[in-house]
Amino acid sequence: MEETLERTVPKIVTSRIGIEGSHTLETYLTTGGYSALRKALTTMTPEEIQAEVMTSNLLGRGGAGFEVGRKWSMLKNSPLRYLVVNGDESEPATFKDHMLIEGDPHQLVEGTIITAYAVGAARAFIYIRGEFALGLERVQRAIDEAYSYGALGRDIFGSGFSLDLVVHPGAGAYICGEETALIESLEGKRGYPRIKPPFFPAVIGLYGAPTIVNNVESMSNMPWIVNNGGAAFASLGVGRSTGTRIFALAGHVNRPGNYEVEMAKLTFRDLVYKPEYGGGMRMGRNVKAFIPGGVSAPWFGPDQLDLPLAQDDVAKAGSMLGSGSIVMMDDHTCMVRAAWRITKFFHRESCGQCTPCREGSGWIEKMMRRIEMGAGRESDLDMLLDACDNIAPGLSWPPAQTTICVLGPSIPSSVVAGIKMFRDEFLIHIKEGGCPYGR
Amino acid sequence: MSGFTPEMRARAEKICSLYPQVRSALIPLCHLAQEQAGYLREDLMIEIAELVGVTPAEVYGTASFYDMLHTEPVGKYLVGVCTNIACLLQGGEELLEHAEEKLGVAPGGTTEDGLFTLEDMECIAHCNKAPALQVNYRFFGPVDEEAFDSLIDDLREGKLVDEVPSHGTLIRQERSAPIALTMEEVLQERAVSDAAIAQRKAQAQN
Amino acid sequence: MADEITFILDGKEIAAEPGELIIAAAERNGVYIPRFCYHPHMPSVGVCRMCLVEVKGPRGFSLSPSCYLTVTPGMEVVTDSPKVKKAQNGVLEFLLVNHPLDCPVCDKGGECPLQDQVLSYGPGESRFVEEKRHFEKPIALSSLVYLDRERCIQCDRCTRFASEVALDPLIEFVGRGDHTEVATFPDHPFSSYFSGNTVQICPVGALTAKPYRFKARPWDLDQSESTCTTCSLGCRISVQSSRGEITRYLGVDSEAVNHSWLCDRGRFGYESTNSEHRIAKPLLRGREGVLEVTWKEALTKVASLIKDAQNRSVPVAFIGGSNFTNEGIYSFVKLAREAIGTGSIEARVGGDVSPSLIFGTTSATINQVMSSPLIVISSQDLKEALPVLYLRLVEAKRAGARIIEISETVTEVSKISERIAISQLEFAQFLEGVSIESSAAERLSKVLDDLNLLDMPTFVLGRASYGASSNLIERIASRLLNRIPKLSFLHVMGSGNIRGAYELGAIPGFSYGRVTSKLSAFGASNIVEILELAASKETLLFLLDEDLNASTLPSDLVDRALSSSTVVSVASLRSKITDLAEVVLPVVAAGEYDGTTTNIEGRVTRVSARVTPKGLSQEPSVIANEIAREIGIDLGKYEPSEIFQEIVSNCSTFGNLTYNMLSSDRFADGVVVPLSTTEVALKARRRLDPVATPGLLSTEKVGPAITYIAEEEVTPLVNDGSRRAAHVNFEPSFDLGISPTDSGKIRILVEKPLYAPSAQLDASEAMRSLTSEAVAYIAPDLIDSDRVGDTVTLRRGDGKEVEVGYKVDGSLPKNTIRLRIGANHDLLNIVDSSANATFVTLGDK
Ligand SMILES: Cc1cc2nc3c(=O)[nH]c(=O)nc-3n(C[C@H](O)[C@H](O)[C@H](O)COP(=O)(O)O)c2cc1C
Ligand code: SF4
Ligand code: FES
DSSP, X not given: OOOOOOSSSOOSSOTTTTSTTTTSHHHHHHTTTTHHHHHHHHHOOHHHHHHHHHHHTOBOSSSSOOBHHHHHHTOOOOSOOEEXXXXXXXXXXXXXXXXXXXXXXXXXXXXXXXXXXHHTOSEEEEEEOXXXXXXXXXXXXXXXXXXXXXXXXXXXXXXXXXXXXXXXXXXXXXXXGSHHHHHHHHTTSOOOOOOTTTOOTTTSOGGGSOEEEEEHHHHHTHHHHHHHOHHHHHTSEETTEESEEEEEEEESBSSOEEEEEETTTSBHXXXXXXXXXXXXXXXXXXXEEEESSXXXXXXXXXXXXXXXXXXXXXXXXXXXOTTSEEEEEETTOOXXXXXXXXXXXXXXXXXXXXXXHHHHHHHXXXXXXXXXXXXXXXXXXXXXXXXXXXXXXXXXXXXXXXXXXXXXXXXXXXXHHHHHHOHHHHHHHHHHTSOTTOO | XXXXXXXXXXXXXXXXXXXXXXXXXXXXXXXXXXXXXXXXXXXXXXXXXXXXXXXXXXXXXHHTTSTTOOSSOOOSEEEEEEOSHHHHHTTHHHHHHHHHHHHTOOTTOBOTTSOEEEEEEOOOSOGGGOSOEEETTEEEOSOOHHHHHHHHHHHHTTTTTTTSOOSOGGGGOOOOSOOOOOHHXXXXXXXXXXXXXXXXXXXXXX | OXXXXXXXXXXXXXXXXXXXXXXXXXXXXXXXXXXXXXXXXSOOOOOSOTTEEEEEETTEEEEEETTTOBOOTTOEEESSSHHHHXXXXXXXXXXXXXXXXXXXXXXXXXXXXXXHHHHHHSOSSOOOOSOOOOOOSOEESSSSEEEOGGGOOOOOHHHHIIIIISOOOOEEEESSGGGOEEEEBTTBOOOOTTTHHHHHHOSSSSEEETTTTTTOOXXXXXXXXXXXXXXXXXXXXXXXXXXXXXXXXXEOOOTTTTTTOOOHHHHSTTHHHHSTTBOOSOEEEETTEEEEOOHHHHHHHHHHHHXXXXXXXXXXXXXXXXXXXXXXXHHHHIIIIIIIOOOOEEOOTTOOOXXXXXXXXXXOOHHHHHTSSEEEEESSOHHHHSHHHHHHHHHHHHTTOEEEEEOSSOOSGGGGSEEEOOOHHHHHXXXXXXXXXXXXXXXXXXXXXXXXXXXXXXXXXXXXXXXXXXXXHHHHHHHHHHHOTTXXXXXXXXXXXXXXXXXXXXXXXXXXXXXXXXXXXXXXXXXXXXXHHHHHSOOEEEEESOOGGGSSSOHXXXXXXXXXXXXXXXXXXXXXXXXXXXXXXXXXXXXXXOEEEEOTTOEEEEEOOOSOOSTTOBOXXXXXXXXXXXXXXXXXXXXXXXXXXXXXXXXXXXXXXXXXXXXXSTTTTOEETTTOSOSOOOOOOOOOOTTTSTTHHHHHTXXXXXXOBOGGGSOOOOOSSTTOOOOOOOOOOOOOOOOGGGGGSEEEEEEOOTTOOOHHHHTOTTTGGGOOOOEEEEOGGGSOTTOOSSEEEEEETTSOEEEEEEEEOTTSOTTEEEEEOOSOGGGGGGOOTTSSOEEEEETTO
């Protein structure tokens, strides 16, 4: 995938993107590949690596934004532990891992091996959504090359550390991105999330053994952190939001794409309007609303464009940076339709295990579709909010939940935001029996 | 019609050997089965059950959870048009409607010649190329009506055999490196590796 | 309890056991939390979300599934806040989104937890105007269970039962989200021995049992608590009837025995009670054929046959009776031993072990075995013999028990056990110091040593094969006791009340109360000898509701015995035997009589009459008494309760039990005899949870399952040793040997599957089609891989042979054939059940 990328900010995970043959071992080695692994295995102890990652304050890039180093430190001691890399990337409008997987698979593999060493994993798996056929091929090839290069298998680089790494295909189910559903899926089962608490994967994970699950982008940061040190990483960004991060910008912008930027230094407005990034809204239109972190996140209006791209600021404003996806919607967008389409997604992707999510998602989608099609009633809006409240009691952020996993309370995000921000538009659909935007 | 071909069986067994617990091979083997037969034929599900040590009902129950695994026959080309939010904003719905017209089938349907099955897909992570679609899980985008028509025509004429192999995600993904360590060995090796680490620690202190 | 913990429930401090789930601890303290997916005997999944309560965590109170979280000391739980109420309302409303409102036509209507909970916890009215999902009408998951997918609420109970309780993962969730449905693999039906339990635990009307569908409405049901006597495990059941017909059995949550489960054979066997195969009137064979007669005529005839036999010194023998109550057996024992004067009364048709093994060793209870960290088994496949015991083993395994199975064949128990692959003969040899294969010997030694270290070591022992004498296991028991003096045994036995038959003297050599008695003048000391006698010499043979053709006896022996003797058949169902009997006396069937029964542990429980007996059929005790009266002897008591009191006074093993006591709340799960000090204390009986066991509570509105008598009104159970059973020495017979020349021969093992043919199975409409086929499983070394044809001929040394269908079984040891009894009854003709082993040759090899 060739990408439009800013060249002046530090490139931690996208340095090879756009280079011809970036996915090959040859290119990887000529651009410094596997030097971090060699350094880690032959000169550092796992504890030292863990300490560097802790210092870097790298926040997980999969959606929850939990400190990677802290997660590792919670791993239960056990002779058998596993590392699973989450490459399921299915959060709508998120496409950064897709780029990393196809564009720099060796970096992902190297980061994974470093992590496996750091956490003492007996075997590591990279779970990649089945729809990434090319990605699966490239990561498989990278793994095979890594074996022949001596970076995988027995006694890696003569360090005494051995590791097998397996790339595992998903088969089309968004919920398998949720780490416990992913573990179930990797065990060859239906992708049902497990109930947490009492047990998190770091205590009972894959095959019942303590397991670390980290995102592809999180892993891809490891070679740089080992080579440059956690402090160098932490010196980028502001506060808890350290380092750089890829934002996947989509929707009504002139230049949709993945942009690796220093965290917290830019605002949403910068990302959307600066020519080296989004280059402004399509056809010069105005922003009506945007989704700051994947469709699970509550929407923001134009007022929030000046928030910095920082985890805590966004959280304080009532949403999340989530998966790093930003969807821009211009003033010609039908918000009922947008919200309905998102509920349709959750309805289709609910695993069906727990009642509020399984039944609530379908019910809410049906109500939303009815309103969008012009058959809504005014009382539907309160009913919608109440149904949402029965999934995410209180409708606050971060949400409470009656469900097993957080897919449930993601359903209300867009519905509630839609009704709160654009109640009039919903009422027009209801009163005029159809969509004012022509549908 | 009975089970995997000898080559597929060999690949299946190799996949089984990659996991500490063989049931983990279930989904990869379902992909293999689709590669061979286009969909999860019953005899193949039974063979997978036997290979991974579960009942056929468990294979069926598990496979049916996943959108990519088909327990009914599908066309030679699975055309999946994304209509999720980013594509929706860029005309994904309209593209899907056009596709329905062009192929003459509704989502889920297969053309009479058995060539195409149309699917209405959730986000395929190609949003910067919206509206996007996949054919047998190979990406295309942005796709307008014209591009769609010529894509279909090319596929019909067999012009894209290299870009779009028959389905089965694993068709071009065959692992060459065997697993280096059994799980028992891992535990032994761990001791060796721990010793090496301890030695490095000691050196660091000196 | 010493290690009890406390937590705060709705502001009150209450006690809980460590590891107890919030939902269970609350329930024990009188706070009922609504639920659908939770079941006390299955692992929790926490999916329905009905049991959400507020639990205080580091970030304040949050809604949490009370079925999934265990109580921790000091935990704060709120079950009745507005937040909890709203969540429960919400869940119920969500459940109704796709659930049809067809309660008036639903089998579950009136006893439906969903219906009930919508009334108690649910929203007032439905706001749902969208269309619900639709499915084709009910589909058959198997020949016994139907599924209405529209009604399913995806609680995962049936699927979880199948995969985790029964280990038969043949039904699965298919699809995703609100398209999830329960299904089998195409053409692979849900053929589990335990499928009926899924119907019992379905919290809505999605799963229905074919025999019950549309038969009754819950509010029309009457019920009585009783005991299933299909096998000798004695599962507690609720027998329910409507308009004078039994309509279904439900498993009762008996802590001691079945934990609410039943096997299908037991659950649906009541169909035979209702069936047209029942014998409604006494029958008499005359010159014009068989005629229906009055009881008077039949009894007169029986009396004259007895008198005639006595006059001419013709032997009189009684066979069977293990399907009767204790009272029925006792009455027939009195008839035989006291009124007629014959000691030839033999209930051990299945060739069970010698009384000295049962009387001379300590019996283990089921709970003792299941609560042991080490469970060792040497017997036939327990899933076939005592199906619900298999479920208890699975449960014990899940709770962490280590299960060792000593078995040369792979059984269903092998799934959950470490198998030591040696035959019972080798096991006996090992115990006697003969060297066997070294790794097996090593493992065995280790296991037995581990067992010896336990405070209360137990052993599950039974015949592994009907193709070898039961003396083999006496030998094993005796040697085990030498090694592990504290060892107690759970004996795997045959049908129904066989254990009661031992205690009550329906066996040669012992009369009731474990008192030795002389064999009759004719000297027959077991079933085979009695039949040989009958075959060689004119005999008057009483068959006590025993279908000999369904036994494990050779059919040629049975045929010879029956054709050369005069047969009086006391029977409930038509069979080949009733066809040739001189007199047929109709006896009651399950659900038609009161009394008590005894299970393999020696547990005495109540059985109850629910419906009036079919036609003119009578209770066995009445029949015995009337026969006695007809020959001029008065046996005394008729009423089961009175007979029971007589049993107690005549059998010291029964201690001071009373009939009333067995109907009391405290002893509803029975009392183990001889009264034992080692019985693991039973917890208070779990309230009949309407969702765990649907139907019980609803019908309790009509009449309680059992008329519980308050404990104060019951004489206390005394266990002071004052009425100790006469001591019986365990005297195993050691006269068996296997000669070295046998080693190259083909040995056959004989096993009886759950669905072995019988008159009862044949009379059960829904199960008839499940009757097993006879199959010979053959070790691969015995068969050419390119062999044509699907049958083999097995030939015994004396030339007897049978032809039978076969399959190759790679798990068998060399030179062995495993014969599964089935419709071809002649199979048993080549079996020598008095030898250490049966050897055959393969006809065409
Ligand atoms: C419904 C749902 C979907 C998710 N999908 C993904 C995903 O596609 N990729 C991912 O990395 N994390 C996903 N997550 C987050 C993971 O559960 C997990 O937090 C993450 O993989 C941890 O990695 P990190 O700590 O490196 O971010 C998802 C979570 C939920 C609840
Ligand atoms: S059934 Fe339960 S018990 Fe289960 S989640 Fe539901 S509420 Fe809990
Ligand atoms: S199924 Fe888990 S939240 Fe819905």
